[in-house]
Each structure stands twice: as C-alpha cells, then as structure tokens.
Amino acid sequence: MEYDDVCVLVPTYNEAETIGRVVDDFRSAGFEDILVVDGHSEDGTDEVAAEHGARVVYQSGSGKGQAVREGIRDHVDREYVLMLDGDGTYRVEDAEAMLEPLLAGDAEHVIGNRFADLREGAMTRFNQFGNRVINRGFAFVHGENFGDILSGYRAFTRESFLRMTLSSDGFGVETEMAVECAKHQIPTTVVPISYLPRPSGSDTNLRPIRDGGIIFLELYRRAKTNNPLFYFGSLGVLSTVSGAIIAAYVLVEWITVRVPHEILAVVSGFGIIVGVQLLMFGVLADLVLSLHRETLQKIEEENGSE
Structure with a gap:
C-alpha cells in the first residue's frame, strides 16, 4: 500500500x-x-x-x-x-x-x-x-x-x-x-x-x-x-421532578401539622413550570433539527444528481 x-x-x-x-x-x-x-x-x-x-x-x-x-x-x-x-x-x-x-x-x-x-x-x-x-x-x-x-x-x-x-x-x-x-x-x-x-x-x-x-x-x-430532546428533556425532567418532590413535601406538611411553607410552594411551582417549558422546548428543537437534516439531505441528493 x-x-x-x-x-x-x-x-x-x-x-x-x-x-x-x-x-x-x-x-x-x-x-x-x-x-x-x-x-x-x-x-x-x-x-x-x-x-x-x-x-x-x-x-x-x-x-x-x-x-x-x-x-x-x-x-x-x-x-x-x-x-x-x-x-x-x-x-x-x-x-x-x-x-x-x-x-x-x-x-x-x-x-x-x-x-x-x-x-x-x-x-x-x-x-x-x-x-x-x-x-x-x-x-x-x-x-x-x-x-x-x-x-x-x-x-x-x-x-x-x-x-x-x-x-x-x-x-x-x-x-x-x-x-x-x-x-x-x-x-x-x-x-x-x-x-x-x-x-x-x-x-x-x-x-x-x-x-x-x-x-x-x-x-x-x-x-x-445533536440531540436537543435529550439535552433539554433531561433538564426539564430534573426540574419537574424536583418541583414535584418539593410540592409533595409542602402538601404533607400542611395536611399533617398545618405548617405553611409559602416560599417552598413558590419554588416548587417555579420548578414545575420551568421543567415543562424545557420539555416543550426540547421537542420543538428536536423537530427543527430533524427538518434541518432532511433539508440538507435533499440538497445533497439534488447536488449529487446534477
């Protein structure tokens, strides 16, 4: 060789x-x-x-x-x-x-x-x-x-x-x-x-x-x-789960000992909202990436056929 x-x-x-x-x-x-x-x-x-x-x-x-x-x-x-x-x-x-x-x-x-x-x-x-x-x-x-x-x-x-x-x-x-x-x-x-x-x-x-x-x-x-659904989705799941855990704690505390946790309640709501938004953004970003790759593939196929 x-x-x-x-x-x-x-x-x-x-x-x-x-x-x-x-x-x-x-x-x-x-x-x-x-x-x-x-x-x-x-x-x-x-x-x-x-x-x-x-x-x-x-x-x-x-x-x-x-x-x-x-x-x-x-x-x-x-x-x-x-x-x-x-x-x-x-x-x-x-x-x-x-x-x-x-x-x-x-x-x-x-x-x-x-x-x-x-x-x-x-x-x-x-x-x-x-x-x-x-x-x-x-x-x-x-x-x-x-x-x-x-x-x-x-x-x-x-x-x-x-x-x-x-x-x-x-x-x-x-x-x-x-x-x-x-x-x-x-x-x-x-x-x-x-x-x-x-x-x-x-x-x-x-x-x-x-x-x-x-x-x-x-x-x-x-x-x-390269995989925005995984990237933003994992962050979204982490934020949502964290918010849900905090919310569950606040709810248990309120039901059992009647102790309000207003600040924690706000934090939990914020975590859930941000998490859901990140998940939605990940889905949209993945859709855009898929469309981008399909467009590039079509361009390459057209250039190859010329």
Missing part, C-alpha cells in the same frame, strides 16, 4: 521513552511524513523524535486537543491523516487496516477499536468499565455505536476533520470527533486493532477521574446541538 498522501500525526508530551520506536516503526512501514506535535516536553521527546527522522513542531498552547487541531490546520497538507499516541500502545501493523477504508473511498473517518484485542495489562479494570459506560452513553445520546470513541488510533481525511467544530484542549478531543462524525453524518468505520500495555518506564498523562468527568460533560454538552 502506498502512503504518499498520508501524514502520521503524533501528539506528544513527555514520551521520550517510546517516541523513537514509534517513529522507527512507521518509517520502516513506508510512511515518509511523520509529524510529531510536541507539547513542550521536559524529557527531550522532541530531540528523540527528530533524531529518528520525524518532523517536529511545537504547539502554541497545551493539551492533546489543541495539539491535534493546530497540527492539522497549520502543518498537514496531505489528504489523509493517521493519528495515534506516542506511547507505544498502538501497532504499526494495524495502520493498513486503518487506512484501507479511506483509500478505498468507503469512509472519511476510521476508529480503531481497542477492545477487539485488548492485551493483558493494557488497561485497568476501572478504565475498562469507564470506557464501556462512556461508549454506551454516547450510543444512547447520539444514536451511533462507534465501539470505542475514546480510541486514540484514528484515520481520517483532512477535509472531514476541517468540517468539525472542535474546542477541547485535552483528552476530550476524541469524544468531540466522534460527536462531530455523528452530527455531520461523516461516513465512519470501526476496525479492530490491538492495544498494547505501555512499556516500562513510560508514564501515562491520563488522569481517569478528572479526564473521565471532562468527557462525560463534553458528551452531555454536545447533545445540545
């Missing part, structure tokens, strides 16, 4: 122990353009990558998401991008399977499913549980099952990436990309890959609790434009 139109993008931060082998593996496989976007590492990652033949640039900000956006926007001019982490957990042997759907024109975005061959010690049980919860939550909220939305092994066309609206600076970038694929109906394929344990001496930059919370918030926040 020819890789002349492929740029291998590797965002890094303190990966000196592994980046050299990663670059060597991909150069040996025939990849000529290997771009390492370094987040101002303190262990000489940039020097090691350059010594092994990678093209090294430095991101202006911090975080994986910012590195990916800036790297593709400012330093990639090839048609296809193969993105992976520099920690040695992804295999170059899976690169061909990742790129094949793109080069064949069958997809514009490819996600490597780590759970297809999760090697022993590659992921803690806690992280496995968190990943599966997030994936199921994504499928429920956004209506697509991409198998492993947190996978760092991605292949995509540069054009499809530039159509995405991404703002996350950290590890939430993979979640954002998955949501944007669902939102813009970018043809997406999931392929099985192997996921290896990090080599000894290599420390992870992932903080499961903190980064997991950020990812959950990102999933919910992005539902506002």
Whole structure:
C-alpha cells in the first residue's frame, strides 16, 4: 500500500521513552511524513523524535486537543491523516487496516477499536468499565455505536476533520470527533486493532477521574446541538421532578401539622413550570433539527444528481 498522501500525526508530551520506536516503526512501514506535535516536553521527546527522522513542531498552547487541531490546520497538507499516541500502545501493523477504508473511498473517518484485542495489562479494570459506560452513553445520546470513541488510533481525511467544530484542549478531543462524525453524518468505520500495555518506564498523562468527568460533560454538552430532546428533556425532567418532590413535601406538611411553607410552594411551582417549558422546548428543537437534516439531505441528493 502506498502512503504518499498520508501524514502520521503524533501528539506528544513527555514520551521520550517510546517516541523513537514509534517513529522507527512507521518509517520502516513506508510512511515518509511523520509529524510529531510536541507539547513542550521536559524529557527531550522532541530531540528523540527528530533524531529518528520525524518532523517536529511545537504547539502554541497545551493539551492533546489543541495539539491535534493546530497540527492539522497549520502543518498537514496531505489528504489523509493517521493519528495515534506516542506511547507505544498502538501497532504499526494495524495502520493498513486503518487506512484501507479511506483509500478505498468507503469512509472519511476510521476508529480503531481497542477492545477487539485488548492485551493483558493494557488497561485497568476501572478504565475498562469507564470506557464501556462512556461508549454506551454516547450510543444512547447520539444514536451511533462507534465501539470505542475514546480510541486514540484514528484515520481520517483532512477535509472531514476541517468540517468539525472542535474546542477541547485535552483528552476530550476524541469524544468531540466522534460527536462531530455523528452530527455531520461523516461516513465512519470501526476496525479492530490491538492495544498494547505501555512499556516500562513510560508514564501515562491520563488522569481517569478528572479526564473521565471532562468527557462525560463534553458528551452531555454536545447533545445540545445533536440531540436537543435529550439535552433539554433531561433538564426539564430534573426540574419537574424536583418541583414535584418539593410540592409533595409542602402538601404533607400542611395536611399533617398545618405548617405553611409559602416560599417552598413558590419554588416548587417555579420548578414545575420551568421543567415543562424545557420539555416543550426540547421537542420543538428536536423537530427543527430533524427538518434541518432532511433539508440538507435533499440538497445533497439534488447536488449529487446534477
């Protein structure tokens, strides 16, 4: 397989122990353009990558998401991008399977499913549980099952990436990309890959609790434009149920001990009214979104028939 139109993008931060082998593996496989976007590492990652033949640039900000956006926007001019982490957990042997759907024109975005061959010690049980919860939550909220939305092994066309609206600076970038694929109906394929344990001496930059919370918030926040019925409906149900519980308490107190709670009564009424309004707004927003998608689909069909 020819890789002349492929740029291998590797965002890094303190990966000196592994980046050299990663670059060597991909150069040996025939990849000529290997771009390492370094987040101002303190262990000489940039020097090691350059010594092994990678093209090294430095991101202006911090975080994986910012590195990916800036790297593709400012330093990639090839048609296809193969993105992976520099920690040695992804295999170059899976690169061909990742790129094949793109080069064949069958997809514009490819996600490597780590759970297809999760090697022993590659992921803690806690992280496995968190990943599966997030994936199921994504499928429920956004209506697509991409198998492993947190996978760092991605292949995509540069054009499809530039159509995405991404703002996350950290590890939430993979979640954002998955949501944007669902939102813009970018043809997406999931392929099985192997996921290896990090080599000894290599420390992870992932903080499961903190980064997991950020990812959950990102999933919910992005539902506002991709699934407004869920976003506003969940807020509406929460407000309505809270108001109803307060109202029940006020009623019980009045019946049993004749103690009035005027302020709580007002709060409960406000909560119920706001909740119902949010539910109605969610239904209307979902209707508008459905009409918008149907209109876009008709426009694309008309343009395709010309």
